[in-house]
Amino acid sequence: MDPAQLWQRYQDWLYYHEGLEIYLDISRMTFTEAQVEALLPKFDRAFADMVALEKGAIANPDENRMVGHYWLRNPDLAPTPALKADVVNTLQKIEDFTQGVHTGRIHPPLAPKFTDILSIGIGGSALGPEFVAQALAPTHAPLAIHFLNNTDPDGIDRVLTALQDRLATTLVIVISKSGSTPEPRNGMLETQKRFRDRGLNFAQQAVAVTGEGSQLDQVAKGEGWIDSFPMHDWVGGRTSEMSAVGLLPAALQGIAIRELLEGAKMMDEATRVPSLRQNPAALLALSWYLVGEGKGLKDMVVLPYKDSLQLFSRYLQQLVMESLGKEYDLDGNVVNQGIAVYGNKGSTDQHAYVQQLREGLSNFFATFIEVLKDREGPSINLEPNVTAGDYLSGFLLGTREALYEKGRDSITLTLPTVNPKQVGALIALYERAVGLYASLVNVNAYHQPGVEAGKKAAANTLALQQSLIESLGQVGGAVTIQDLAAKVGAGDRIETVYKILRHLHANERLQLEGSFAQPGQLRVTRL
Numbered sequence: 001m002d003p004a005q006l007w008q009r010y011q012d013w014l015y016y017h018e019g020l021e022i023y024l025d026i027s028r029m030t031f032t033e034a035q036v037e038a039l040l041p042k043f044d045r046a047f048a049d050m051v052a053l054e055k056g057a058i059a060n061p062d063e064n065r066m067v068g069h070y071w072l073r074n075p076d077l078a079p080t081p082a083l084k085a086d087v088v089n090t091l092q093k094i095e096d097f098t099q100g101v102h103t104g105r106i107h108p109p110l111a112p113k114f115t116d117i118l119s120i121g122i123g124g125s126a127l128g129p130e131f132v133a134q135a136l137a138p139t140h141a142p143l144a145i146h147f148l149n150n151t152d153p154d155g156i157d158r159v160l161t162a163l164q165d166r167l168a169t170t171l172v173i174v175i176s177k178s179g180s181t182p183e184p185r186n187g188m189l190e191t192q193k194r195f196r197d198r199g200l201n202f203a204q205q206a207v208a209v210t211g212e213g214s215q216l217d218q219v220a221k222g223e224g225w226i227d228s229f230p231m232h233d234w235v236g237g238r239t240s241e242m243s244a245v246g247l248l249p250a251a252l253q254g255i256a257i258r259e260l261l262e263g264a265k266m267m268d269e270a271t272r273v274p275s276l277r278q279n280p281a282a283l284l285a286l287s288w289y290l291v292g293e294g295k296g297l298k299d300m301v302v303l304p305y306k307d308s309l310q311l312f313s314r315y316l317q318q319l320v321m322e323s324l325g326k327e328y329d330l331d332g333n334v335v336n337q338g339i340a341v342y343g344n345k346g347s348t349d350q351h352a353y354v355q356q357l358r359e360g361l362s363n364f365f366a367t368f369i370e371v372l373k374d375r376e377g378p379s380i381n382l383e384p385n386v387t388a389g390d391y392l393s394g395f396l397l398g399t400r401e402a403l404y405e406k407g408r409d410s411i412t413l414t415l416p417t418v419n420p421k422q423v424g425a426l427i428a429l430y431e432r433a434v435g436l437y438a439s440l441v442n443v444n445a446y447h448q449p450g451v452e453a454g455k456k457a458a459a460n461t462l463a464l465q466q467s468l469i470e471s472l473g474q475v476g477g478a479v480t481i482q483d484l485a486a487k488v489g490a491g492d493r494i495e496t497v498y499k500i501l502r503h504l505h506a507n508e509r510l511q512l513e514g515s516f517a518q519p520g521q522l523r524v525t526r527l
Contacts, residue, residue, distance in 0.1 A: 120187040127315045
């Protein structure tokens with residue numbers, strides 16, 4: 001395409017939101033007008049599906065749930081007065097609690113104010129709050145935030161040891177809808193032990209964000225925690241940033257949560273427009289669909305050219321891959337849908353995987369995220385009329401052109417700056433794009449059976465470990481791995497048995513005798 005045609009295509013397909021000052025450019029994606037026309041009936045259905053969803057239809061049929069994260073930023077859309085009241089009252093409660101913490105009215109037993117937050121969660125209960133914290137937390141936040149987002153003992157120790165001298169002034173937020181998810185439960189139990197070891201009362205420094213009546217809710221109320229905030233059944237983890245999951249830690253850090261919600265509300269309004277060319281989320285869904293032939297055949301590489309947005313690709317990994325990565329469609333057909341997402345930040349990755357993006361496998365499309373404002377205040381000239389921000393912009397535009405020269409597809413999303421309103425809009429844009437794309441490919445974007453299968457497999461493995469330990473307690477001497485596996489009825493899982501025992505041995509919980517180069521000849525003894 002010659003420069004004049006390319007410039008015209010840019011103008012034809014450029015979307016601009018006046019209020020948010022956000023640009024979306026899909027002109028470097030490969031598609032034709034005929035392909036777009038052929039998809040219009042699918043988009044009519046997708047727009048209708050989103051209308052029904054927002055009105056309270058069961059959009060998650062597998063779990064018989066409504067999907068209401070859109071109501072969080074516009075309670076007037078909630079289908080019942082009770083649901084509207086839930087949203088309004090929870091937001092007010094978050095703001096009242098935050099004011100209490102910031103003024104010292106709510107404080108730890110041994111100090112006048114809290115200094116730190118320890119947020120314990122997993123998946124959407126961690127990724128959203130972490131992304132927003134990195135993007136928006138002020139340099140001198142009223143409370144510094146730390147995360148336990150895994151069940152890795154070494155990682156837990158690292159965070160808790162770093163907090164050790166301030167543990168007495170740390171507010172702990174435990175986030176888990178059910179209260180039984182292993183990772184946040186484990187983080188909570190490990191944290192409680194650290195509190196006990198230092199003679200601190202955990203309950204007087206803890207709040208829960210959980211489902212009403214859940215195991216965690218019962219624990220929090222039974223032990224007299226400071227407070228408990230609701231996780232609504234109609235909000236999924238990966239779309240929960242605008243609920244108490246994300247708003248509570250954000251508010252405590254001094255982030256303007258009303259502006260976050262306002263930005264999301266403004267983008268929601270823009271992405272409700274039932275016109276493909278006037279709807280930025282529809283333009284994203286269109287691009288994803290056509291570049292991957294409706295089957296997710298190309299990966300999404302996310303390159304934000306702003307350090308504060310570095311975690312956005314990780315946030316999108318869950319939002320996109322957990323929502324769209326499905327074996328079956330809504331009619332029960334095997335479709336194996338999904339879009340793989342990876343990325344980090346520009347221009348760092350120009351010294352990492354951009355080499356392959358330009359000259360290697362053409363199995364991806366890039367999403368550049370550009371931020372126009374470089375910093376607060378003026379920048380120095382590193383060369384005549386060239387600042388550090390000019391270099392960053394040059395790297396983005398140059399990489400975009402270099403990819404286009406090689407026939408590599410890209411989208412460019414441009415924000416005026418990074419502030420709560422823009423981040424709220426960014427989150428809302430991709431939430432709606434995922435919902436529209438899911439309708440195009442006819443999958444349930446709001447359940448996660450693969451995740452549940454993984455949890456069940458892990459539970460089965462831990463049950464097997466318990467059986468092995470109990471059986472070893474009944475064995476007088478050394479026993480082979482094969483005999484032990486047979487004894488507990490796991491003769492068909494010998495490799496798993498071996499790996500369980502190897503882990504226990506590495507942590508000095510039992511003894512393995514023999515050569516590890518020949519695992520079939522190892523023998524097991526109790527310590």
